[in-house]
Amino acid sequence: MYNYVKMLVLFTILQISFVFNIKEVYSEEINLYGDAGQAYSVEAYLGHPHQKLKLLVDTGSTTLAIASYARENSNEYFHPDNSSSIYDSGKSVQAEYSQGMWSGRLVSDFIKFPSLKSTPEVRSDIALITQSHKFFMNGSGWQGLLGLAYLPVGAWGNGVVVESWLDSVDRTLHRPISFHLKLCGPISKTNTTHYGYFKMLDDHTPQVNSTKIFRTPILRKRWYEVGVLSISVMSTLSAANQTVVDTAKQPNMDMCLKLNAEKSIVDSGTTNIRLPDSLFRQVVDELKNIYRSSQVLILDEFWYQGEAACWPEPQVWTLPWLAIDLLSSDADNQYFRLEIPPQNYMRVVGVYNSSDKTGTVSEYCYKLGIEAGGSETVLGYTAMEGLQVIFNRSAGWIGWQTSDCGANARITGPYNTSYSFKTTCELLRPVSNVAISIRAAQWALCAISIIAAAVLIYLLAPCIKTFFVRRLPSSQQISLSQAALVEQESS
Ligand SMILES: *[C@@H]1O[C@H](CO)[C@@H](O)[C@H](O)[C@H]1NC(C)=O
Ligand SMILES: *[C@@H]1O[C@H](CO)[C@@H](O)[C@H](O)[C@H]1NC(C)=O
Ligand SMILES: *[C@@H]1O[C@H](CO)[C@@H](O)[C@H](O)[C@H]1NC(C)=O
Ligand SMILES: *[C@@H]1O[C@H](CO)[C@@H](O)[C@H](O)[C@H]1NC(C)=O
Ligand SMILES: *[C@@H]1O[C@H](CO)[C@@H](O)[C@H](O)[C@H]1NC(C)=O
Ligand SMILES: *[C@@H]1O[C@H](CO)[C@@H](O)[C@H](O)[C@H]1NC(C)=O
Numbered sequence: 001m002y003n004y005v006k007m008l009v010l011f012t013i014l015q016i017s018f019v020f021n022i023k024e025v026y027s028e029e030i031n032l033y034g035d036a037g038q039a040y041s042v043e044a045y046l047g048h049p050h051q052k053l054k055l056l057v058d059t060g061s062t063t064l065a066i067a068s069y070a071r072e073n074s075n076e077y078f079h080p081d082n083s084s085s086i087y088d089s090g091k092s093v094q095a096e097y098s099q100g101m102w103s104g105r106l107v108s109d110f111i112k113f114p115s116l117k118s119t120p121e122v123r124s125d126i127a128l129i130t131q132s133h134k135f136f137m138n139g140s141g142w143q144g145l146l147g148l149a150y151l152p153v154g155a156w157g158n159g160v161v162v163e164s165w166l167d168s169v170d171r172t173l174h175r176p177i178s179f180h181l182k183l184c185g186p187i188s189k190t191n192t193t194h195y196g197y198f199k200m201l202d203d204h205t206p207q208v209n210s211t212k213i214f215r216t217p218i219l220r221k222r223w224y225e226v227g228v229l230s231i232s233v234m235s236t237l238s239a240a241n242q243t244v245v246d247t248a249k250q251p252n253m254d255m256c257l258k259l260n261a262e263k264s265i266v267d268s269g270t271t272n273i274r275l276p277d278s279l280f281r282q283v284v285d286e287l288k289n290i291y292r293s294s295q296v297l298i299l300d301e302f303w304y305q306g307e308a309a310c311w312p313e314p315q316v317w318t319l320p321w322l323a324i325d326l327l328s329s330d331a332d333n334q335y336f337r338l339e340i341p342p343q344n345y346m347r348v349v350g351v352y353n354s355s356d357k358t359g360t361v362s363e364y365c366y367k368l369g370i371e372a373g374g375s376e377t378v379l380g381y382t383a384m385e386g387l388q389v390i391f392n393r394s395a396g397w398i399g400w401q402t403s404d405c406g407a408n409a410r411i412t413g414p415y416n417t418s419y420s421f422k423t424t425c426e427l428l429r430p431v432s433n434v435a436i437s438i439r440a441a442q443w444a445l446c447a448i449s450i451i452a453a454a455v456l457i458y459l460l461a462p463c464i465k466t467f468f469v470r471r472l473p474s475s476q477q478i479s480l481s482q483a484a485l486v487e488q489e490s491s
């Protein structure tokens, strides 16, 4: 009976909200673009009348944060004075990263994404950035961040909670909305602009006719924290027919403890796959040794220091694939494997023409898409390109599917083991919960910690960590080394 009533209510809500034309028509339109080396951004209309801006699509943060002043290299920004619908709270908010920060004011205004036809224009909290340090990069093609994570990792202020855009959409539609990212990588061998699709999914619209979805549970609703069980190098037998012979290791306890020691997150705002230091060394040593047998020498700066290496023509990589094992939602002893081809992690970062005495020569520059991350694991967009990723926020899982664009990444499994990953890999270490009541407490706690910082900073370390030890802004990975790091071996 109760269920029946619930169904009726639901049906009514569905009918009401049909005004918003909920059914997503799967006629895809490219709506994400990014310059070489930068993350993907989407076009948004802010305020009334509409001001057109580009926002970086970021699953590694929560707040909608937008530049409202001219920066050194860009005079595109949101003009709050020109919007008739803006509401200014006058409260200050800020976000800090381990390097880089911004501060600004909490306002609210209408936002609409022209490419998301079925998603209504909503009034959303916005952090207007009035000051920043090492946050916007030189000539970045975007003017703000569209944070898509959960509230506990939002921007903060004294007694201020900044609601995310997604929560505003949920509230307006009266039901949970999920989203879908299909990142495709560079347009072509000679054009390094990368493209993709960002789509909202209604939890009540059954997903018909889709390829198999492999689900991994979101372990904690802060960042998109998942159980990464293993990362290893697969060996390729035949590059000619792309047959991968699976010699990658099974997940083992030592590795999964290291990978999840701090946290493992899925972050579209980060470029690389970031691994704990010792595992980074292990994986990269292996790749380097395999590559050593080929004709061209690549210097250690490329492998270990994130420097670019350039060649006069586009490269076809015969390096092995990477295997990333993720915990399955279906059973605690089950996992599946993302198989990432070398064209993902040997990232094209630029195509340049330079002229010298002999004429014009082209340069195709690459960077390694894997980096050392201290003690955390981040699956940046390098691990997402060539796949489709569904973020089911309410149900708490991330679904991975093969894709019809970009690199030929694959997913295999599920595989069973005889033990529980959650226990063996200590995936469910207690950290602060995210029930709504606790969120408020958390904000209060951090406000106190700022006042009494000198005394309490040590005691409240876990709370501080949530806000301060966050991923580096993506600008860290963007700077391109001009040094030519490739030496052609004389033959
Ligand atoms: C903002 O308003 C001023 C004056 O009305 C106008 O000159 C300017 O072009 C507007 N800027 C934007 C970005 O709309
Ligand atoms: C790359 O493709 C984009 C999108 O189609 C286009 O706007 C841009 O001009 C192209 N760049 C080059 C260097 O061809
Ligand atoms: C999210 O997960 C729930 C429960 O598994 C499911 O009912 C819903 O359809 C999912 N939403 C999407 C968009 O897949
Ligand atoms: C999915 O749709 C395509 C084209 O609409 C069709 O060719 C294919 O057979 C369908 N697949 C399934 C599993 O229904
Ligand atoms: C691919 O190459 C391997 C080794 O050369 C061979 O064993 C396998 O049969 C080939 N697969 C296909 C589909 O041709
Ligand atoms: C480089 O030069 C080639 C041929 O001269 C030209 O086709 C290409 O568009 C140039 N690329 C860039 C990025 O300027």
Ligand SMILES: *[C@@H]1O[C@H](CO)[C@@H](O)[C@H](O)[C@H]1NC(C)=O
Pocket (backbone or CB within 6 Å): 331, 334, 415, 416
């Ligand atoms: C793996 O485990 C699941 C759940 O425990 C079970 O349903 C499935 O049959 C197992 N698969 C294999 C291949 O053993």
Ligand SMILES: *[C@@H]1O[C@H](CO)[C@@H](O)[C@H](O)[C@H]1NC(C)=O
Pocket (backbone or CB within 6 Å): 072, 138, 479, 480
């Ligand atoms: C950014 O721009 C400033 C000033 O134009 C310049 O000094 C700096 O070298 C640039 N940084 C990068 C990484 O290009």
